[in-house]
Amino acid sequence: MHADLTIALDMMGGDYGPRSSIPAALAAVEKHPRLILLLCGNRTVLESALEKANALSHPRLIVKHCDEVVTNTCDPAQALRNKRNSSMRVALDLVKSGQAQACVSSGNTGALLSMAHYVLKMLPGIKRPALITSVPTEKKQPVYLLDLGANIQCDPETLLQFAIMGSIVAGAALKLDKPKVHLLNIGLEDIKGHDGIKQAARLMQGCSAINYQGYCEGSDIFSGKSDVIVCEGFVGNVALKTCEGIAKLIMFKFTKALKKHLFYRSLAFLLRPVIKKLYKRVNPDQYNGASLVGLRGIVVKSHGNASKKAFMAAIEEAAREVDRRIPDKIQAAFEEMAPIEETSVRS
CATH class of the missing domain: 3.40.718.10 (Isopropylmalate Dehydrogenase)
Structure with missing residues (x-):
């Protein structure tokens, strides 16, 4: 795992929210000493949970306050328009700005797809994630x-x-x-x-x-x-x-x-x-974490009902994708194909 690998987490998404994401985050930073996690969600809720776990002042768990939550029943289009300060959107924005190298969410799949597509954009030449x-x-x-x-x-x-x-x-x-x-x-x-x-x-x-x-x-x-x-x-x-x-x-x-x-x-x-x-x-649980490939950034979708172990597996999958530089490799492959396609079209 890279030194100072930073991942943004949507802490409020899914069926359990902080009940699974907080224990998973704690386990992840304990297992991986160079991992930094940006915890996106309601500050009061997250800090209360961290305090109960005696981890409120943990140097590698940084709370990013968000006023809103994308619920499982939220319409993806409305979430994209109206949930700009949601934990899901803030986690994606942190990837776009370069403050995080990847993000993980167990929230509404349709909303995550719409937001990731809008915020991070597609790699050149790719139609759909x-x-x-x-x-x-x-x-x-x-x-x-x-x-x-x-x-x-x-x-x-x-x-x-x-x-x-x-x-x-x-x-x-x-x-x-x-x-x-x-x-x-x-x-x-x-x-x-x-x-x-x-x-x-x-x-x-x-x-x-x-x-x-x-x-x-x-x-x-x-x-x-x-x-x-x-x-x-x-x-x-x-x-x-x-x-x-x-x-x-x-x-x-x-x-x-x-x-x-x-x-x-x-x-x-x-x-x-x-x-x-x-x-x-x-x-x-050990296979939890589906990667959204084709974007200009790394996004991992965890199961909505992910347990602590499952959500941690999604965090680790995001870390592996950063190490493997998946978006860069996909972009390089499509750039290599472009001249071939252009040549075949001319002929």
């Missing part, structure tokens, strides 16, 4: 899935741009030169899918900037055959939340079965290291 995160697979390394809901419907060109950005994110995270990219579809055959998906597939096949491997199905998400899976936001959001639900169901059923009989409880004691390892592998 995309939400991307990693999910576990059968193999050691995860797979990166995008878009997760920033764009409900996408045209083929936008899906191609998502593939390029996803490849850059996965390449930096997994240390791969050419991450394997798949397009999520209802089948593997060329005839499957709607016209937009088929057109996107043809664009990806002809793009040298990515290592396109063809279609994959929903059942392939966890297989480890892909490094990047591209889809429209509606599909990605449903897929991600289904993944999280399955993980919770597995652990619920497993725990319930172990508690059912004395023999199983005795067996659970012996298998405790294996159970803990399994839980750590599938626990959705």
Whole structure:
């Protein structure tokens, strides 16, 4: 982690607000000694919570007072127009001004997308931002899935741009030169899918900037055959939340079965290291933090119901993105492609 890495946090967003964001911030600065957090929210509320935690005078927790909050039910357009002093907007403004290198929010997704797009603007050549995160697979390394809901419907060109950005994110995270990219579809055959998906597939096949491997199905998400899976936001959001639900169901059923009989409880004691390892592998909290890529700045969206552990994971994801210089790498990739595209247009 960089020295003096500064991240702005929307402390008031999400279902729990400071109840999860304050403990997460405290844990983050304790774990990472060079991390500075700008806590955006109501000063009275935040300082009261910090005082209870004996951290009111912590040198790396700096409160930035905001009068307003973007609620979960707030209309994104109204939030953009009327919530200029909200904790979400102030956190984004701190990134724009250079006072913070990234921001994290668990607040209203639509409002965050609108505000981030307006405040930070898009990188040159990119049409739309995309939400991307990693999910576990059968193999050691995860797979990166995008878009997760920033764009409900996408045209083929936008899906191609998502593939390029996803490849850059996965390449930096997994240390791969050419991450394997798949397009999520209802089948593997060329005839499957709607016209937009088929057109996107043809664009990806002809793009040298990515290592396109063809279609994959929903059942392939966890297989480890892909490094990047591209889809429209509606599909990605449903897929991600289904993944999280399955993980919770597995652990619920497993725990319930172990508690059912004395023999199983005795067996659970012996298998405790294996159970803990399994839980750590599938626990959705550790994968919390979807990055909004394509912007002139780093924005990480945490789950609205994020726990302390989950919100801390989002903070750490933001820190990793700063270290990996993701926006710079995306911009460089699209600048390299521009001359090629211009040449092909002239010919």
